[in-house]
Amino acid sequence: MTTSSAPGKVYLFGEHAVVYGEPAVPCAIERRARVTVRERADDQLRVRANDLTLDGFTVTWGGEAADRPDVDVPTHLVEAAIGYVEGAIDQAMDAADVDEAGFDVVIESEIPLGAGLGSSAAVVVACIDAGTRELGVELPREEIADRAYRVEHAVQDGQASRADTYCSTMGGAVRVQGDDCRRLADVPNLPFVVGYDGGAGDTGQLVAGVRSLREEYDFAADTITSIGNIVRRGEEALRNDDLAEVGRLMDFNHGLLSALGVSGRSLDAMVWAAREADALGAKLTGAGGGGCVVALDRTEQTHTALQYTLGCEEAFRAELDDEGVRVEDDTEDLDGDMDDSA
Numbered sequence: 001m002t003t004s005s006a007p008g009k010v011y012l013f014g015e016h017a018v019v020y021g022e023p024a025v026p027c028a029i030e031r032r033a034r035v036t037v038r039e040r041a042d043d044q045l046r047v048r049a050n051d052l053t054l055d056g057f058t059v060t061w062g063g064e065a066a067d068r069p070d071v072d073v074p075t076h077l078v079e080a081a082i083g084y085v086e087g088a089i090d091q092a093m094d095a096a097d098v099d100e101a102g103f104d105v106v107i108e109s110e111i112p113l114g115a116g117l118g119s120s121a122a123v124v125v126a127c128i129d130a131g132t133r134e135l136g137v138e139l140p141r142e143e144i145a146d147r148a149y150r151v152e153h154a155v156q157d158g159q160a161s162r163a164d165t166y167c168s169t170m171g172g173a174v175r176v177q178g179d180d181c182r183r184l185a186d187v188p189n190l191p192f193v194v195g196y197d198g199g200a201g202d203t204g205q206l207v208a209g210v211r212s213l214r215e216e217y218d219f220a221a222d223t224i225t226s227i228g229n230i231v232r233r234g235e236e237a238l239r240n241d242d243l244a245e246v247g248r249l250m251d252f253n254h255g256l257l258s259a260l261g262v263s264g265r266s267l268d269a270m271v272w273a274a275r276e277a278d279a280l281g282a283k284l285t286g287a288g289g290g291g292c293v294v295a296l297d298r299t300e301q302t303h304t305a306l307q308y309t310l311g312c313e314e315a316f317r318a319e320l321d322d323e324g325v326r327v328e329d330d331t332e333d334l335d336g337d338m339d340d341s342a
């Protein structure tokens with residue numbers, strides 16, 4: 001058996017606009033998804049997930065659509081979770097040139113699902129790494145990132161950028177524009193504070209909403225171009241170590257995302273709490289709707305303010321994670337018995 005882990009991320013700048021070819025700067029954070037893969041004697045795929053949203057959720061299926069499990073969490077999250085794991089395992093088998101195999105997969109994640117912190121990308125990246133290693137193959141990071149992107153792209157109906165999967169694989173702060181992905185060098189220390197409202201957004205639906213707005217209204221197309229301009233200014237501010245300017249640009253970026261209709265009451269409340277606590281800047285991160293905001297603050301003020309903000313369920317400091325995907329373990333036995341699963 002093999003365990004690999006990969007980090008979640010926050011978007012410093014550029015979500016949604018990145019779908020239309022503008023650049024984005026996601027940053028990996030030290031919150032990880034750990035995926036353990038063990039080859040089975042049969043060709044079944046069994047998955048157990050313990051994370052903040054799908055706590056205790058266990059599914060067993062043989063790859064047939066009719067075998068979809070009956071569990072008490074929103075269906076789209078379960079279907080997406082199954083799709084991600086199934087896709088990652090398919091990629092691992094393809095990379096290892098294996099036609100038939102079965103696996104027990106255990107997911108332990110510190111990253112809330114669907115909350116804009118890249119939980120699905122982290123699970124897919126870690127699962128491809130653990131799955132291929134379990135089959136005796138070690139892939140270069142570029143290939144893991146590329147295969148993980150293909151999984152997200154398929155599960156999200158062709159609406160995913162490479163940002164999440166590349167960032168989770170490589171770690172650090174990265175720049176993604178279309179197929180051009182690279183790590184940013186010499187990024188200053190970014191004092192991230194994350195606020196989480198306990199909810200989730202439906203990425204596919206939110207991306208589709210922005211797409212139709214962009215088709216119907218010139219302002220929306222212009223807003224997406226403006227977000228691209230903010231990202232480029234943000235990169236310059238990062239190069240100059242100018243965190244005050246980075247924060248200002250985050251504020252502008254949030255305003256533009258609101259104009260595109262992807263913020264929400266709790267996200268706005270947390271952004272305003274951060275601003276009133278003198279954060280350098282604050283914005284939603286990821287697809288929006290619900291989930292997380294990210295603020296920059298060297299002091300404790302924003303963290304404290306968020307803890308007292310109505311609608312904020314959890315607030316935490318997040319360090320930049322330089323490492324990306326890594327193998328954790330390839331010896332110990334799986335934690336718990338998969339045979340009594342639902």
Ligand code: PMV
Nearest residue numbers: 015016116118160161286287
């Ligand atoms: O909420 P997340 O972590 O799935 O991020 C979505 C980011 C989008 O730009 C809205 C879509 C994408 O694939 O880039």
